[in-house]
Amino acid sequence: MRSKFIIGLAVAAFAALALQIDVTAQQGRGGAPAAGGTTAANGRGYPTAEEYASSKEAQAHVAKAKAIAGTDAKLIMRWENTCGALGPQRPALEAQNAGQKPAPPKVVEPVKLFDNLWYIGYDTIGAWVIQTSDGILMIDALNTVAEATEIIEPSLKKIGMDPAQVKYIVVGHGHFDHFGAAPYFQDKYKTRIAMSAQDWDLIERPNPNQSAAQAARPRPKRDIVIKDGDKVTLGDTSITLHVTPGHTVGSLAYLIPLRHQGKPITALMLSGANITPDRASLTAFHRALDMAKAAGAQALFNGHPGLFGNELGWMDALRKNPTGLNEFVYTRDQFSKFIDIMKECAASRVVAMGQ
Numbered sequence: 001m002r003s004k005f006i007i008g009l010a011v012a013a014f015a016a017l018a019l020q021i022d023v024t025a026q027q028g029r030g031g032a033p034a035a036g037g038t039t040a041a042n043g044r045g046y047p048t049a050e051e052y053a054s055s056k057e058a059q060a061h062v063a064k065a066k067a068i069a070g071t072d073a074k075l076i077m078r079w080e081n082t083c084g085a086l087g088p089q090r091p092a093l094e095a096q097n098a099g100q101k102p103a104p105p106k107v108v109e110p111v112k113l114f115d116n117l118w119y120i121g122y123d124t125i126g127a128w129v130i131q132t133s134d135g136i137l138m139i140d141a142l143n144t145v146a147e148a149t150e151i152i153e154p155s156l157k158k159i160g161m162d163p164a165q166v167k168y169i170v171v172g173h174g175h176f177d178h179f180g181a182a183p184y185f186q187d188k189y190k191t192r193i194a195m196s197a198q199d200w201d202l203i204e205r206p207n208p209n210q211s212a213a214q215a216a217r218p219r220p221k222r223d224i225v226i227k228d229g230d231k232v233t234l235g236d237t238s239i240t241l242h243v244t245p246g247h248t249v250g251s252l253a254y255l256i257p258l259r260h261q262g263k264p265i266t267a268l269m270l271s272g273a274n275i276t277p278d279r280a281s282l283t284a285f286h287r288a289l290d291m292a293k294a295a296g297a298q299a300l301f302n303g304h305p306g307l308f309g310n311e312l313g314w315m316d317a318l319r320k321n322p323t324g325l326n327e328f329v330y331t332r333d334q335f336s337k338f339i340d341i342m343k344e345c346a347a348s349r350v351v352a353m354g355q
């Protein structure tokens, strides 16, 4: 159990490090652990370990979260990973602060996670392919235009899908590793691109922290502008979007209707990775989590696998045995508790920062 947990942490470290490096490249914040694009009044995404340890109120939230996890081993692991000064990104940020470099990302075999959801891309960042009755709705689009022809199109063909059927790409937030190939699909297949208003602004605005090469990289042209609570519908599938500022000003949370072995199941995707630097972002995060709870959500994803658990291991298990245990699935009661744990853990960081 312990070694499994450590492997999980290593995987999380690897994935989240890629995320953090992207963030620092985007925002030019150097190696500081603060997440890029944060809206915190103090300019930081996380409390220091000292602030965290010395805040009684923060510790009370952590203790409450631990009590919610109770004796459930899966929830105790989620609590260990989520509740800390640095949140789920802790292992990655600790590795980064220790000067460690991540291994180069590897392209993975496409994997069917649910009856109507596939994951394609890298072991650090991917595109999430939802099959609907009227084509494909894709969440995120890897890092670059070149990856459209090198990775996304071949992966779709491998799972028997036609890239021309990608009707929508919903971009979780305005960083290159989420929208990179979107301009290709927009130009070639007239794919509709959706992003929050805040993050369309973010990618269109000149960024003095970006290099000339970054500034010259293609962005999708402004298309569908998402407001909090909007739905994107394709055929029989409607996903609901909430704006959860923190990682960027307009990071999205998604409620996604899926099917698991023939039965409906709702998944939550958090593109902002639990980053809530201030009260306003905490309120928005809590609201999105409450919506997921009300919808009876039972699974959680982040654009970067490995942030909330050993997702790469869970994917491998599904490749080997597609009808076996799907570790992404929680019981309704478990997931409801997991949501409460995430709420308490995020609150603990905000109060530790004195917000």
Ligand SMILES: [Zn+2]
Pocket: 019, 022, 023, 173, 175, 247
């Ligand atoms: Zn990002």
